[in-house]
Amino acid sequence: MKLLHLNLAAFGRFTNKSLDFSATDTNFHVIYGTNEAGKSTTRRALTHWLFGIPERTGDAYLHAPDQLRIGGKLRNMSGEELLFYRRKGRKNTLLDWQMNPLAEDSLLPFLNGMTEARFTALFCFDHECLRQGGEDLLQGGGDVGESLFEAGTGSLKLRELLTELDREADELFKARASKPRLNQTIKAYKEACSRMKDCSLSATRWAEQAKSLDEAYIQHQLLSEKLRALRAEQHRLTRIQRTRPLLHRHQDVTQQLDPLRAVITLADDAATRRIQANLTLNTALAQEKQVRQTIAELQAQAESLIIPDALLTHKDTIYNLRERLGSHQKAARDLPGVRTEMRTIEAEAQMLLRRIYPQLTLSDVPTLFISNPQRERLKQLADAYPALREKQASLQDRLEKIQQQLIQQKNVLDGLALPPDLSELKAALGRALKQGDLEESLAKEDKEVRLLTVKADIGLKQLGLWTGNLALLEQVALPPTERVEQFDRRFKEVENDRQRVKEKLLETRQRVSSATQKINALQWAGEIPTEADLHKARDVRQQRWQSLKHAQATAEMYHTFEDTVQQADDIADRLRREAHRVAELAALMAEQQNAQREQEQQAKKWHGLNDQLAALTTEWETVWQALGIKPYLPAEMRSWLNDCQQLRQQAELLRERRQHLEVKQELIANLCQSLTQALVKLPQNSLPLSRLADLIEQAQACIAEITDLQHHRDDLERQIRNQTAEQQRLESSHYQATDALKTWQADWTKALLPLQLPFDTAPDTARNVLDSLEQILNKIDKISSLRRRIERMDEDADVFRHDVERVVQNLTPELFNEPVEQSVPMLSNRVSQAERELTRFEQLQQRLHSENERLHKIVDSVQTTQAQLQALLTQAHCHDLKSLEIAEQASAKKQMLQRQLHEVEQQLTEQGEGLSLLDLARAADAVEVEQLTEQLENCTAQIQTLEKERSEWDQKIGELRLLLKQMDGNADAARAADEAQLALAEMQELSERYTHIYLAASVLRKSIERYREQHQAPLLQRASELFERLTLGNFQGLQVGFHGQTDQPILLGLRQLNREGIATTGMSDGTRDQLYLALRLASIERYLTKQSIMPLIVDDILLNFDDDRSLATLSVLNEVAKHTQVLFFTHHRRLVELAQTAVEGVMVHEMKDVA
Structure with missing residues (x-):
């Protein structure tokens, strides 16, 4: 199994935190994060995702318990993948990616029976586990069986467990000992039995009463036996009475079922399937008939359509003529208006020309030609003149004002005095301000000193026992x-x-x-x-x-x-x-x-x-x-010493505070002296004050006043410099403005020549002449444009009429004599009608295709349904549907009777108390129906009589026992008997406990020995190789030796130099850890070759390894990664760097701190 993705959607401190392990080129993943980054939470999340979130979890502090979600994807050895989420709950905890419940057995192909305990023991270990494994090697002396068993099963503290079992067994029982509990109980039982034998009664009266009591017990026992026999008979008769109707029902159902034994049992839904298939067949046949009729109608409609192909071939040309017809008609309507507009514009241009040049006509306008650059130059000069004139006047005014301001500022500067040097005062003030509010701090500390003094005096008085002062208490030596x-x-x-x-x-x-x-x-x-x-x-x-x-x-x-x-x-x-x-x-x-x-x-x-x-x-x-x-x-004196020690600490603190107070007072005096000396040297300062705060305030005011005076002088000097520079700049600008105005006048005279205007023409006048001339030229251009437009409109009308006549003559000669305004719409209408006919034909063809496909599907459905009916007929061995219906009814009746028979047999099994049907039938046949009720009533009456008689004997036994108790007889024997019974009960309990513990220790030792016999050779060979690599060759490997006292086989490490065998007790802590790691990894590799593959999770196991041994261990883990996925958790950046060095292509996942 391989972990592809892990998504902590809502778990612990994480929200939608994802880790991607799907890289195909490596199986070695390093998960790095600093402390509190969530590595432990991620480890728990992985285990809880696979095996379930526990009922009580500490990871529900950010998200509510019912909102916890862990998701991810797995891939098993077969290549199957599973994406699922896990929620906290008691059932339906597996969810798919849409958060719908997922069957719990969906994980079975991926876990292959792996449990959470086995997974955490075999495939999860951290630094503490490694340290405990090394400690167990030390405690067990390197016992081969225990070492291999612990490494192979992940069990720790095995030696401690065996020792605890042996200790508990010895505490319960030990041969030839007296202190164990079971030994003491056996002794107590023997002593009680001995006392019971030694105790006897001598009085004849007591013997007679005891004999009567024995007889009463015998009678009571006889009555009890009779009652047991009668109750058994009553129970038997009641069972017969209870089961007889069920037996009759069983017989009736069996008789009805016998004729139907040969009937073929059909499926429960056979009739439903037959009815459904028959209905489907009839529906399909009707649909087939309807579809064939529809196809015929559609074919007839398609054949009735007539489509003019010639018109459709030239439809683009006809539509083009239809679109051009509008333009042709519009041009015919616009032509008179265009001619009128041209004459109007010509009259307006003539009128404008007479206003500016009365002697000229429109034909003379070309002589007044002015180029665009000349026109733009004239406009620029006209626009520039007001600005040039205004700039010259403004500069003249500003120059006069700034000369007057310079005279006033120089007079004010000459009247100000020079400021004195403030360096000494500023230095003294800086030192004072750097210390803060010393006087307020001094007052607080003085108050604290007084409070500490009072507190110390009170503590000294409350201390008790001590009669000296606080100073003496600091000096005396107190007992430690x-x-x-x-x-x-x-x-x-x-x-x-x-x-x-x-x-x-x-x-x-x-x-x-x-x-x-x-x-x-x-x-x-x-x-x-x-x-x-x-x-x-x-x-x-x-x-x-x-x-x-x-x-x-x-x-x-x-x-x-x-x-x-x-x-x-x-x-x-x-x-x-x-x-x-x-x-x-x-x-x-x-x-x-x-x-x-x-x-x-x-x-x-x-x-x-x-x-x-x-x-x-x-x-x-x-x-x-x-x-x-x-x-x-x-x-009490320990508490007194603590109080005394606190009081001595208070005295030391008080002494330190007083010294600090004196230092601060001296500092204030020095600062006051420095400020006073600096203030006295200033001419305008008044007499200095005595308090430090007042001196600081006085110094600050003085510095502010002198600084303001200096700033005022600086501002005046800066203003004078700026005004002088501004005066020079204005004088230069005024000269430039005057020169620019002369240059403009020359350019203006030259620009007026093309317009035939005098040189003193004002700019506004010249601009008006230029604007009117532009209007005249524009109108002349527009007249030319309208004249060309009229010519084009006449040409377009002739072309359009020619195109229409050519199309009409070729396609519709009957429209040749019609005007183009009528023939073009008629052609367009005929083309539109032809397109509609074509569209209708294509739609009919599509419907025909669709109906044919539907017909094929219906035919297939008919054949499928007929095959289903034929299968039902074959299954029931019938030839037609009528006989099939009869067979279905017979099968249904047979199944109903079989269910009834099964129910009756279940009831007989429950009511018959486990007896077979044959035994129940024989018992029922042995009793006549008429006699059953009578026998049951007689039995009940006898039971009531005997119970009454036994009650009387019970009363008599109680009286006799009371009488014997009142007599000085067998009290000690009774007590001894009670003690013997109690001891016997305790013996049984302790014996069972001892047996369990002894068997547990024995089974565990045998399991260890069997594991050693089966796995010693291959595991030690591989562990020896790994141990040599992990110790960097300091040990050449492992071998099996024998303990000097017990002759038990133990592990020995072979030294590199002299191949001396070193027991685990002689190894260092680090070497034992590496030995346990070698055994553990060898066991995991062997397990992976025979069992299901699970990811290996290791968490900071290299904390105590140096860099070289860490590199060797990472290399070994990389070899393990060839067999299974390895997830290496660490919070050391150095180990990440070493992993990147030792493992090629290692994937590093960095977890940010979310705390």
């Missing part, structure tokens, strides 16, 4: 925080120990009290014989017997001996009968003694801890003795 924390830990340890001892002391006291109460309770119930009493009685008996043996026996001695024998036997019998009470008393007395001993031990510990606390307190007070204070507990 680490030592206070050490004392705090020691105090807490002592207090925790005291609390534990106190709790144990209270617990032992409760145990002593509880054992004493139980012993008293046993003794109050009756004297309990002990082994000591038995030994004592036997000793007395033995003494009496010895007396009888060594002395003359009397009757009294025999009686006494018999009493001692009887007493010893009674004690022995009581010991046997009341063994459980004897054992309980012994256990209680032992528990009492153990508790008392433990109580004494805890009391000793308590006193020892109190002494330890006193010594620690003395040591703690000694630490603070130099400061003259009695300390609180370390936790």
Whole structure:
């Protein structure tokens, strides 16, 4: 599978962010972006696009969750492409490019069963994954199986998982151990069973009651068994009653279906297809008849049309004559008016000529010829004269005014004084202004110093314990925080120990009290014989017997001996009968003694801890003795030290602020002195002020005043210079204007000669003569033009009449004697009629062609429909449509009965509780219909009677159990039994948990070993090559060695110099990372040769690699890119440059920061 495009339409911080991976010349893509540019978001988007956006996602902060969209295009090994989008949701999350739902199985041909977990484990790893892989190699000691399994499956922390499973299994159970939970539970179960056996009842009454209870249980059990049998019979009869109607229905349907077994089963829509085909056939035949009739009518209409081909051949000529006819008629109408216009213009020209030259006629006008350049020159001179005259007068006026202004400005400049030097004042003012508002800043700092002083005094008073001043507090040496924390830990340890001892002391006291109460309770119930009493009685008996043996026996001695024998036997019998009470008393007395001993031990510990606390307190007070204070507990003194440290920081800040305040006061004084000295030197300045702000304001005012005076002098001098230059320029311009006016007069005299006018003629007069002469010439030109137009109109009329006569004589001789105004429209009308006939003929031909095509389609439809009907007949083995209809009805009836039979069988399966039809039928036949109801009622009545009787026995059992509970009998046995049951239940639970954990660890180890056996040789060979390249030849490869203690196979790296085998524990962190990378890439290459191809995604795995090893790794990744697509994410520009060096044609996609 190859990723072609990825579009983050609405995901995370992105909106319509696209990445194009469709380049055909490379499979290696580098995605570069700075931190926070969105690389991690892009990686998540790619995984979520393929496998779904999780229910809870952190990428819905810019876009609403239901608006998240990720799109893209994939291509599989078959060349198929799929463009789809993924939205967040629980169903219909796949969308096509139009945002319509897409089937979820559309991705199956591209993912080939790949799951999200497997994809992220095998084909996605980053720097953390690489580091963890190297760490696992260290933890596992380079175990071959674990190393290959982790690299091949992408699983990490495998050694940690196996260790955790072993630890949890050992905590549950361990042979020949006592602390594991299952071992303790087994021991508790055995002890409970032992106590249950040791406990017995001696009272005859209790035995009788227990026997009655057993009998009651037996009766209750018998009644329960009878009830179970009756309920089973009731259930059987009810099932028969429930299924009998369904069996009858099944039989009826089967009988109806038997005659139809031979009927051919047709499709459900066979009748519909037959009716539709028959209707289509009839419709097509009717349409065929209608179309043939239409074709015949159209052919008749086409044959009736007569088209004059000669007229159509010359239609362009006739239409041209029709268009020219309008011009011919218009010219005939316009010719009289044109002749009249020519005579009128001739009279107007004669009248204008008499006004300017009365002695001349129109024929004399050519003697007054003036060329266009002469005419333009005359107009230019006439136009230029007013401007030249006005310019000369204006320059004369301006020259007089500027001479007067120069005299006034020189007088004012002579009256102004010279300004003094301001360099010293400006320098002093610059230094003052550069410091800002020092006096306001000084006031603020002075206020801050006072506030800090008050705050420090208040903090010193609130500190407590300390009686000295703030300066002394800064100088004294305070205990370090680490030592206070050490004392705090020691105090807490002592207090925790005291609390534990106190709790144990209270617990032992409760145990002593509880054992004493139980012993008293046993003794109050009756004297309990002990082994000591038995030994004592036997000793007395033995003494009496010895007396009888060594002395003359009397009757009294025999009686006494018999009493001692009887007493010893009674004690022995009581010991046997009341063994459980004897054992309980012994256990209680032992528990009492153990508790008392433990109580004494805890009391000793308590006193020892109190002494330890006193010594620690003395040591703690000694630490603070130099400061003259009695300390609180370390936790409180740690807070006191923090407050003290803050107060010392405030004191240091206060001292720095005071020093800064003094420096600023001295600076203000120096600035005031500089400004005062500079102001005193100025003649027009008043007495200097004392405040810096006033001095600055006074200096600024002085500088402004003197600067204004200087600017005024500068302005006057500049104006005088400008006025002097302007005077010189005006004098030159006035001379030039006078000379230009003389030159104009000479040119004007020369320009009047062609018009035969005197030299003193005014420009306006000459312009009027020139304008009138131009009008006369224009009218003469227009008269000539009208005369030529009249001639052309006569010629055009003759040509038009000749053309019309020639066309009429050739095409319509009957119109030859008609005027051209009538013959031309008649010719045009005949051509239009011929064109309409031709158009009608072409339309008929088109309709004929269309109808013929329609006829062919209808004929094809008839043949297709007939073939469909024939197929239906063949399928049903029928020869005509009537028999086909009958076959369809039979098939429909058969299918209906089959559906009914299937429904009845489903109901029988549900109601028959899984019994077969044969078993249900046999059960129903075994019971007569008339007897079924009666038997069911009898069964129900017996059940009610037995339930009532069992309820009575339940009540009796409860009374007997209550009575036994009230008797001093089997309470300990019952408790022991309950404890045994609880222990047994816990044993089952722990055993199941232990089995699961043990099997999980065993299966995992076997899987690792099996993976090692199957893949060790090829993977190690390829990984060895890659490892040598990634380490730049520092290692020649890999080999398998054996652990010195466990004999497990482990990975060894071969040194380049001496081929010494180095275990992973002896490698550097970087070398282990490169070893894991070599194993991982070798596993991926092997996987790609056998399984579906997926893109490989690596994210900044070269963070700890130098340039040379980075180049080697990029080269190896380029080889992987020959098998699958590689997406390399990085935020280091250097790695992009190295990739462009190592990989030819690498595609770099740069992501801009959108944060």
